[in-house]
Amino acid sequence: MHIVKAKDNYAGNYRCEVTYKDKFDSCSFELEVKExxxxxxxxxxxxxxxxxxxxxxxxxxxxxxxxxxxxxxxxxxxxxxxxxxxxxxxxxxxxxxxxxxxxxxxxxxxxxxxxxxxxxxxxxxxxxxxxxxxxxKITRVEKKTEAFAKKLDPAYQADKGGKIRMVVDLADPTVELKWYKNGQEIRPSPKYIFEHKGTQRIMVINNCSLNDDAAYSVAAGDENCATELFVKELPVKIVKNVEPVKTTVNERIELECEVSEEGAQVKWMKNGVEIPTGVRSRYRVKCEGTKHFLVIDDASREDTGTYSLMATGGTSEARVQVDCM
Known part of the structure; x- marks a missing residue:
């Protein structure tokens, strides 16, 4: 926070709050303005x-x-x-x-x-x-060190579900090497594969997820270098569109739409407004793998309208018509 041309009425108590996902922290301070x-x-x-x-x-x-x-x-x-x-x-x-x-x-x-x-x-x-x-726009000159002939790139990017290779080139191939993620040492596993190729030391991260979006470092003796991995979430696309429905009152309506990825976050809309799906709502949603369903157990004429499912990579909509018997 930068205050320009402070005035007397700017004095008082201030509070800064930080929220990240499910974490919260805050601090407060008092500002005194003097001439x-x-x-x-x-x-x-x-x-x-x-x-x-x-x-x-x-x-x-x-x-x-x-x-x-x-x-x-x-x-x-x-x-x-x-x-x-x-x-x-x-x-x-x-x-x-x-x-x-x-x-x-x-x-x-x-x-x-x-x-x-x-x-x-x-x-x-x-x-x-x-x-x-x-x-x-500035060209960086890579400085050679006693341990590294070539350090990690400043940053890497991978698609969600893909894999990434992080490579360092050692000046001394006999030096002991350790890899870290957010300060925690990484052990070999099907997720993390370590490879040796001459003086190169390679770490492969398989099946990247948003949890792999983190800071990584590698230590060679007393020296280390660091990088960041950015995991890009691919857009969720519509695989099977919502189909139109024509029915009568008191009948059960079930709309189905299939997307490209399991566990995707989607929204059901009616006439452009998000449908409430709480405990007291007459609409129910369910998910089976990549298939998403919107269920109306006891249809009425008020349920007539245009229904749509919104995903990050597309939207599918269909008309629902409810008539009297």
């Missing part, structure tokens, strides 16, 4: 410049000038100190930057991808999306 003893005018526009004309990214803003300018300001708060001050509700006098000029852009270019956000926060860079976009 500044002095202000420093910075021409923000002079810190920007445009990329070279005629190139593919011509016309995009170059933030490097702003990064350098920001670290050269003499009266600045240390980011970690200011964060602690906000949390505790106290303020601290600005300190003079007596060290040499820091080129934040050079720090970013030489950092690992997992460090970008931390560095951006440390130096007050708020446009992280633009930062990452520019970092993707």
């Amino acid at each position: 500044a003893e002095g202000s420093q005018n910075i021409d923000i526009r002079s810190a920007f410049k445009r990329s070279s004309e005629g190139q593919e990214d011509a016309g995009e803003l170059d933030f490097s000038g702003l990064l350098k300018h920001r670290t050269r300001c003499k009266n600045t708060y240390d980011s970690e100190t200011s964060h602690r001050s906000l949390v505790s509700g106290t303020t601290r006098e600005p300190k003079q930057d007596e060290g040499p000029d820091v080129d934040v852009w050079e720090i970013l270019k030489n950092a690992r991808p997992d460090q970008y956000e931390k560095i951006a926060f440390m130096y007050g860079i708020t446009d992280l999306r633009g930062l990452l976009k520019r970092m993707k």
Whole structure:
């Protein structure tokens, strides 16, 4: 959270809440606003410049000038100190930057991808999306180490149900190697297959699931390298469409639709509105493998309408007509 031009009425208690899946955490702090003893005018526009004309990214803003300018300001708060001050509700006098000029852009270019956000926060860079976009265009020079001749790629991507191969090349093929997933050592199993090919050490992950979307690392002696695996969930497609139904009141209606994957999350809709399927609902849904059913035990004329099943990769709909006997 970045507050610009703080006012007296901004003071008070603040709370930050984080929710991820079934986990929840929060923290609170108090903000005290005091009148500044002095202000420093910075021409923000002079810190920007445009990329070279005629190139593919011509016309995009170059933030490097702003990064350098920001670290050269003499009266600045240390980011970690200011964060602690906000949390505790106290303020601290600005300190003079007596060290040499820091080129934040050079720090970013030489950092690992997992460090970008931390560095951006440390130096007050708020446009992280633009930062990452520019970092993707920079050619990284792979540094050789004593243990690795070639490290893991920065990231891997696999389709759900597919497999992925992670490869490192060792400078010393006799060194002991260990693989880790989220800090936990990985043991050989039908899921994880380890292969040796010359100086190459390969880990194959079979039948990738969303649970395999995680951070991985490999340790060779005292050295290690890390990567991330992103598992892409394929769209669930319609295999068999819903068929239209024409019936009379008090009859049982069962609509069926088949999709491409078991356990897929789907929605049943009536006239474009999601159908409630709670305990008190007159609609029932059931699933048998890849087949999904919508059941109405005692049809009435109000059940007439257009019914559809929505999946991530498509929609199937059909007309249901309920007439009097």
